[in-house]
Amino acid sequence: MTEALLRTEGLAKSFTLHLRGGLRLPVLDGIDLAVEAGQCVVLSGPSGAGKSTLLRSLYGNYRADTGRILVRHLGRTVDIAGADPRTILAVRHHTMAYVSQFLRVVPRVPALDIVAEALIGRGPSAAEALDLAAAMLLSLNIPRRLHGIPPATFSGGEQQRVNLARGFIAGHPILLLDEPTASLDADNRAVVVRMIQDAKARGTAIVAICHDLDVRDRIADRLFPVTPYREAA
């Protein structure tokens, strides 16, 4: 049996809303998830069950209440739930990438640079990084005439493809994908499915949220149910 690249043990997450009189909203409890190299686990469950919360917790974007999030990072195991900020940034740089549903655009930065930036400090020279970024954008059907333009003016589908290009280009061993094909047409969905399948073949461990059943069936090795939290009666 291969070792999991990403594993959670007893992960719990709630939100306390101080502006609502300290209202506590429990979302996740007792999550035990393990993802091995080359495996794609798709989180399933109704809207509001906490799938995105789980994905964000894995990335260290949300802070877990209890439990551990163990990541294989440069030959050792790091607990994201207890790691200091600089360690989490190092894990994000080398090991784990997250593709959100929406591109958070940086004003004035062209699409090509946004994608190439993900390669900085990872080996390729600046010129090579730009070439690789251009190739990645072209493979996602973003034509060259758009590469020099900041994506703020792009359509939703184009922005999502820039986001995907940035997430996939560096070949992180762990990928977290939140609705990677949600606003894409059939052709581009097929491209993304192929990218996910290629990443799996390279040994990437993937956790995804995906409501499109056709895409889900083509990428998922198994489903991981996330159920809405119920207070004990």
Place this chain on the structure above:
Amino acid sequence: MTESPILAARGLTLSFGIIPALLNVDMELYSGEILAVVGESGSGKTTLLNVLSGGLRPRSGIVTYRDPGGAVHDVHAMPPPMLRTLQRSDWGFVHQDPCRSLRMNVSAGGNVGERLMARGARHYGDIRAQALDWLEQVEIDADRIDDLPLTFSGGMLQRLQIARTLVTHPRLVFMDEPTGGLDVSVQARLLDLIRSLVARLGVAVVLVTHDLAVARLLGHRIAVMQRGRVVETGLTDQVLDDPRHPYTQLLVSSVLQA
């Protein structure tokens, strides 16, 4: 991960009369890292910046700076000439009001070159070449090099101040609302400039801002201040997307969506 911080503070406390400005503030900053300090007016952000950079002495607590040789210095126990030398070369300060660090009756090129000369550069050709290079990096036309800053717009003055600060390749830069008071379009350009220059030069930055979007764009880590205390600190996206302290929740929920 075992390297030590370039700047560290422990237990900083200071009050102005009966008003507490800093209460037991700790912080650490590592090379190549941007720490954003956010909070409303009067929360103690600028006071913290002034104490960290040696301009203001805390009532208690200590600020330490690690020099390139690895020696650690108590910023407030340093002999004044040594502090001034640091402030002229290894450190930089970017004020909200560029007129505080620029000399308005000296040419743009002179303003940039002056900091090089203060560090000992003497060759006029080299100084002018470097000044020109830096004006280009902050996107000021080369033919403005001999113009007085008086003739510059607010955004250009801010970019000139950044060129003047970074020309000596400082290891540590303090920034106080560097984009405050600028038009949004000018602000976006300046933010992108700061972001790319800081990443390329590997500078450590303490950035004071009341603008959470600026903090998110530039800050690796964030510290939220309220009434002189750091009430919450951590990864920038963590603190802004999953705020825990009531005051941080209030700040985050009060931002207008454009």
